[in-house]
Every structure is written in structure tokens, then in C-alpha cells.
Amino acid sequence: MSKANSTELEKIKAMMNQSTKDFDPSNYKGKVPTGQPPPGYKCYKCGQAGHYIQNCLVKTETNAIEPRFKRSTGIPNSYLTFTNDPTTPGALLTYSGQFAVPTIDKAAYEIGKKERPPFLLGEDNTPPPETKVIPQELLCLICKDLLRDAVLIPCCGNSFCDECIRNKLLETEDHECPSCHEQDVSPDRLIANRQMRRAIV
Ligand SMILES: [Zn+2]
Numbered sequence: 031m032s033k034a035n036s037t038e039l040e041k042i043k044a045m046m047n048q049s050t051k052d053f054d055p056s057n058y059k060g061k062v063p064t065g066q067p068p069p070g071y072k073c074y075k076c077g078q079a080g081h082y083i084q085n086c087l088v089k090t091e092t093n094a095i096e097p098r099f100k101r102s103t104g105i106p107n108s109y110l111t112f113t114n115d116p117t118t119p120g121a122l123l124t125y126s127g128q129f130a131v132p133t134i135d136k137a138a139y140e141i142g143k144k145e146r147p148p149f150l151l152g153e154d155n156t157p158p159p160e161t162k163v164i165p166q167e168l169l170c171l172i173c174k175d176l177l178r179d180a181v182l183i184p185c186c187g188n189s190f191c192d193e194c195i196r197n198k199l200l201e202t203e204d205h206e207c208p209s210c211h212e213q214d215v216s217p218d219r220l221i222a223n224r225q226m227r228r229a230i231v
């Protein structure tokens with residue numbers, strides 16, 4: 031890293047860029063999906079159907095673009111009540127592309143409480159507390175937690191915890207990638223993401 035006084039976020043971004051560069055494109059074996067994704071596929075970045083995450087036009091910089099919907103990142107599914115109506119008060123966009131209201135929040139709306147759970151602060155024009163924003167890229171797409179022993183999957187280049195993706199691949203007979211649905215992805219082809227691991231420790 032060249033700049034000695036770069037901020038924490040810039041450091042992480044620089045590392046992210048480096049880890050992308052370190053990733054040998056020949057590992058992809060030309061398997062980066064092109065064209066239309068299968069029906070039911072939703073881009074994990076923006077939650078929209080019709081394109082693969084690799085073709086997503088939504089920037090990942092957390093502070094660059096205000097997302098259309100708040101994400102449910104960090105809230106376990108068991109705390110969410112799923113809804114089909116994105117206009118539901120407090121509706122959040124989940125990882126699977128569905129909308130959901132945090133159960134605790136739904137109850138609060140129902141009994142007319144003003145108090146909000148801490149993960150919903152930032153509405154009502156009050157500035158959010160100075161929390162450390164974890165870049166989306168450092169989160170495992172499976173357990174939605176900070177990556178543990180980060181590995182890259184060769185088919186689409188997404189990162190997961192080593193344990194999460196291994197279990198996921200072995201769980202299906204086709205060894206299907208949970209992200210791009212590429213099949214026959216052997217756990218042996220997972221690539222340790224050392225840059226990412228360093229960024230987290
Ligand atoms: Zn997208």
C-alpha cells in the first residue's frame with residue numbers, strides 16, 4: 031500500500047482490488063455466465079432478476095449509492111417476518127430478494143411504540159450512530175457473517191467462509207454454487223483468499 035495515511039476504508043478497498051488482481055482469470059475457465067440468468071435467479075447485489083451479479087450495474091461502495099431499500103443484512107431470518115409488500119412500514123430487502131419486516135419492529139408498529147431496535151436507527155433524519163460499517167464484500171453470502179477463512183469460488187469469484195461453502199457444495203449432489211448455480215464445483219477448487227483474510231484480521 032502506497033499511501034501511509036489512507037483511511038481504514040480505503041485500505042480495505044485497496045486490498046479488495048488487489049485480491050481481485052491476484053485472482054488468476056484462467057481459474058474461471060471461461061465459465062463466467064453471460065446472457066440471461068435462469069428464471070428465479072436474482073442478483074445478490076441488487077436483488078433484481080434479469081442479470082447475473084457479475085453484470086450488476088449497482089456499485090458496491092456502501093456510501094456511493096443510496097440503496098432503494100434498506101438491507102436486512104445482519105438480521106437473522108428467524109427475526110424477520112416475510113412480506114410480499116415492499117411498502118410495508120419498515121420493510122427491508124433480504125439477501126434472497128424478498129421483503130421482510132423485523133419481527134420485533136412489526137410488533138412495535140402494531141402497538142404504536144416509538145422505540146426502534148438498534149439496527150433500524152438512522153430513520154427520522156437522526157444521524158446513525160458511529161457504527162463500523164462492514165463492507166458487503168467481507169460478508170459470507172451463506173451465513174451473512176464476517177468471512178471466516180475466506181475462500182473464492184472459481185465459478186463466479188464470490189467469497190464465502192471456507193466451512194460454509196464446503197458444506198454447501200457437499201450438501202448438493204451436483205456440487206452447485208449457491209451464488210451463480212454453476213454445477214460440479216469441486217471444493218478442491220476453492221481458492222484461499224489471503225488478502226481478504228488479512229483484511230479481516
Ligand atoms: Zn444486480
Ligand SMILES: [Zn+2]
Nearest residue numbers: 170173191194
Ligand atoms: Zn459463512
Ligand SMILES: [Zn+2]
Nearest residue numbers: 185186207210
Ligand atoms: Zn458461482
